[in-house]
Amino acid sequence: MxxxxxxxxxxxxxxxxxxxxxxxxxxxxxxxxxxxxxxxxxxxxxxxxxxxxxxxxxxxxxxxxxxxxxxxxxxxxxxxxxxxxxxxxxxxxxxxxxxxxxxxxxxxxxxxxxxxxxMYFVDQLKEMKKQFRHISDNGNDTIEQIDEDIAVTRSQMNFICPITQMEMRRPVRNKVCGHIYEEEAILEIIQSRKQKKKKVRCPKMGCSHVDVKGSDLVPDEALKRVIDSQNKQSWSTLDK
Structure with a gap:
């Protein structure tokens, strides 16, 4: 040997x-x-x-x-x-x-x-480029036009968590169905249902996904940055 x-x-x-x-x-x-x-x-x-x-x-x-x-x-x-x-x-x-x-x-x-x-990098980078290019293109618009564009973008991006019905601060995306939630809110639901040995249905209305797991959630950095950027822009507009 x-x-x-x-x-x-x-x-x-x-x-x-x-x-x-x-x-x-x-x-x-x-x-x-x-x-x-x-x-x-x-x-x-x-x-x-x-x-x-x-x-x-x-x-x-x-x-x-x-x-x-x-x-x-x-x-x-x-x-x-x-x-x-x-x-x-x-x-x-x-x-x-x-x-x-x-x-x-x-x-x-x-x-x-x-x-x-x-894959996460490519997906998020594509979304970042799209959203921040939109913000850049609006750089020379009037304040009224900027406010209107922000409202449209908010509607398109849906910054509101389907669970809390409030604007998200730490959005996470479900890799399975693609829907986005406030991290703390969805994890709280998952933990609560786990203790009862029950599965979690996606909180997004109309979604058929019935087994949301914590391991399926990834931070949506692109959306978070867009939310933060547009909130800063809104506060800047109000200050003026």
Whole structure:
């Protein structure tokens, strides 16, 4: 039996833990890149600067896939070793390479576009560009026209939470049905129903989704920034 085959599981577990920590760091990097892109849009920077952040996100997505490949290879290797008799344990280094090669052979460019944080980035960035371009285009309008546009935009964006019937401060979007709620309000309902072992129907009138979960909710940063921006604009108008 080779020396590599006698490596204790504690060492393998440490390596696996380090890989998972790398994935966590990559996730944090993607969050920072997303925030920078949103800041650029909100500050009306050139599209070239904003688009450069999308390239950064794709690079992060590629790193995330690579780390995930290693984690899966490690987990498959450990699972196989545990099933083997001691005298049949293969060379760990070669087994890991074999598992990793098999996993990487199934990789494709479309994997990167399906990265959850990248998909969120693209979706929110598109909404940010649309809404803040609208605000920028109104820069030279009269106060009356700005007020009218704000009213129209509010109607289109529906800043009102279907639960509280108040303007949202921390909007979250349901990935399943696409509806948006005030974070605290929907989480309170989910928790209350969970204690009664009951499912939560989407509070949006007419929605057929009957199993809203906390894991399905993602912050709608684009909408939050539009709400904050237009509230600032409204207060500025009143001050004048």
């Amino acid at each position: 080779s020396d590599s085959a006698r490596i204790p599981f504690s060492i393998i577990g440490t390596s696996l833990s380090s890989l998972k920590n790398c994935r966590s760091l990559i996730s944090s990097g993607m969050d920072v890149a997303t925030k920078v892109a949103f800041d650029l849009v909100e500050s009306f920077n050139d599209d070239e600067d904003v688009n450069s952040m999308e390239k950064v996100m794709l690079e992060y997505a590629e790193m995330d896939r690579e780390v995930d490949n290693y984690i899966r290879a490690f987990e498959e290797m450990i699972s196989q070793i545990k099933r083997e008799k001691p005298e049949n344990i293969p060379d760990i280094e070669n087994l890991l390479k074999e598992k990793l090669t098999a996993i990487e052979s199934k990789n494709s460019d479309s994997d990167l576009q399906r990265n959850e944080k990248y």
